[in-house]
Amino acid sequence: MKKVFLFTLLFISCSPLKKYQATSAKWEKDIIKLENLDKSENYSENAILFIGSSSIRGWHTMEKDMFPYETIKRGYGGAHYTDIIHFTKRLVNNHNPKAILIFVANDIKGNNKSDIYSKNLPDRKPKEVKKLFKMVIDQIRSIHEEIPIFAIETTPTKSRWIAWPEISLANDLIKKYCDSKENLFYISTRDFFIGENGLPTEEFFIKDKLHLNKKGYKLWAEIIKNSLKPIVSHN
Numbered sequence: 001m002k003k004v005f006l007f008t009l010l011f012i013s014c015s016p017l018k019k020y021q022a023t024s025a026k027w028e029k030d031i032i033k034l035e036n037l038d039k040s041e042n043y044s045e046n047a048i049l050f051i052g053s054s055s056i057r058g059w060h061t062m063e064k065d066m067f068p069y070e071t072i073k074r075g076y077g078g079a080h081y082t083d084i085i086h087f088t089k090r091l092v093n094n095h096n097p098k099a100i101l102i103f104v105a106n107d108i109k110g111n112n113k114s115d116i117y118s119k120n121l122p123d124r125k126p127k128e129v130k131k132l133f134k135m136v137i138d139q140i141r142s143i144h145e146e147i148p149i150f151a152i153e154t155t156p157t158k159s160r161w162i163a164w165p166e167i168s169l170a171n172d173l174i175k176k177y178c179d180s181k182e183n184l185f186y187i188s189t190r191d192f193f194i195g196e197n198g199l200p201t202e203e204f205f206i207k208d209k210l211h212l213n214k215k216g217y218k219l220w221a222e223i224i225k226n227s228l229k230p231i232v233s234h235n
Contacts, residue, residue, distance in 0.1 A: 030076035031087050037074075038094040045098065046235060047072050048228070051091045052103035053079035055155075055211060065221035068234040072097060080106045080121065081132035088139040099232045100140060101187075101224065103152040107132070108170060110163030123163065126170035133174050137184065148231050151178055152224065153189045158200045158209040187227045192219060 047070040050056045056075025063071060074091045081104050084091075092100065107124040124132070133151065140149060153171050156164055171190070178186040193216075195201040202209065204216030212220060 027076060027079070027083050027087065031090055034074050034076065035090060035094070041072075043072050043095070043097075044070060045096055046070050047095075047097050048099045048101060048232065049092065049095050049097040050075060050101045050103070051084070051088070052101075052152075053077065053105055055105065056103055058211060059217055061214060061217055062221075065217055066225065069225065069228065069232075070234070075103075078106060079104050080124075081129060081136065082107060082121075082124065085132055085135045085139070088136050089143060092140055092143055096144075097147070099148040099150060099228065100144070101150045101152055102133075102136065103154075104133075104136075105154040108154075108160075108163050108167045110160050123166070126166055126173055129170040130173035130177060134177060137181075146183055148183050148185060150185045150187055150224075150227065151175075152187045155212075155220075156190050156193050156200045157205065158202060160210065161200060185227065185231065187224060189220065189223050192223055 048066075049072045050059075050062070052075045054075065054077040056073060057077050059065070059073065059075075062073055072095060084104055106121075107129045108126070109123060111123055137149060140147075151174055153175075154167050156167070160167065168190070171188075175186040175188070178184045193200055193204060200209075204212060204219060206213045
């Protein structure tokens with residue numbers, strides 16, 4: 001028994017998750033709320049599961065926008081890959097969806113002081129973001145070995161435009177990784193949200209110039225559905 005205990009401690013201390021342990025504690029209450037939804041809501045096996053940050057949580061018209069796909073929404077505000085790596089199994093384990101879609105957009109922010117998600121959380125390098133993304137995928141695969149997984153590209157926004165070169169590089173690294181794996185797909189959105197002037201199109205965002213408005217969500221939904229259509233049926 002003592003040997004098992006010591007082995008467990010050694011495994012935890014050597015785990016790549018340990019490096020980011022401190023960043024996860026503040027989200028525990030949010031995850032418990034989502035787990036409670038798992039107990040109170042029922043979904044068919046035709047549903048697709050969205051996990052990620054506030055753009056998922058705040059998508060109040062998801063059911064309407066994503067029709068005819070049935071959806072499960074499991075996002076929490078301010079999610080980073082550095083914390084969602086601790087919660088992936090808890091977000092996914094209670095579901096048997098047709099597909100899983102991931103959108104996490106806060107690991108590179110430009111450290112803008114007006115950005116509420118920049119407080120006390122330094123930007124990660126693009127290679128580190130890709131590594132964290134891979135950790136999320138590995139955890140999903142430990143539960144759902146062959147289910148289609150879609151990574152939704154981090155959207156170009158005016159509020160974080162200063163960080164766009166780094167965000168764009170992280171996007172490219174994640175896309176390259178997705179392209180190398182079976183049943184792992186990348187949904188590119190940047191071309192739809194950058195105008196002819198080469199800047200983010202403000203008509204798709206609310207006043208904070210970070211989160212999508214109703215028009216932005218409708219566009220997002222069409223991009224996502226067009227990517228799902230050849231791979232995932234809605235019935």
